[in-house]
Amino acid sequence: MILPTLKIYCYVELHVHLDGTITHKTAWELVRAKQLPLPGNGTYEDFSKALLITEPDTLQHFLSPYKYITPAYAGDMAANERIAYEY
Numbered sequence: 001m002i003l004p005t006l007k008i009y010c011y012v013e014l015h016v017h018l019d020g021t022i023t024h025k026t027a028w029e030l031v032r033a034k035q036l037p038l039p040g041n042g043t044y045e046d047f048s049k050a051l052l053i054t055e056p057d058t059l060q061h062f063l064s065p066y067k068y069i070t071p072a073y074a075g076d077m078a079a080n081e082r083i084a085y086e087y
Ligand SMILES: [Zn+2]
Pocket: 015, 017
């Protein structure tokens, strides 16, 4: 008996979340321009360090840096355009 050829198609959805593409420098500039709270002493170095997740932990911990950057672009078309352009 000859088995029918099986074709297996694998589909992978690849997409990018715009807020995951923002550079630390752009995020820092947007946060500063809107005078939003900055971690540490307000330097770029402290801000960039606060955005890094270096150890595995909970999803909440993984997403925690967004508390600094989301208010900087949410509802701001120019900021979103800049982030998309830089990506
Ligand atoms: Zn997604």
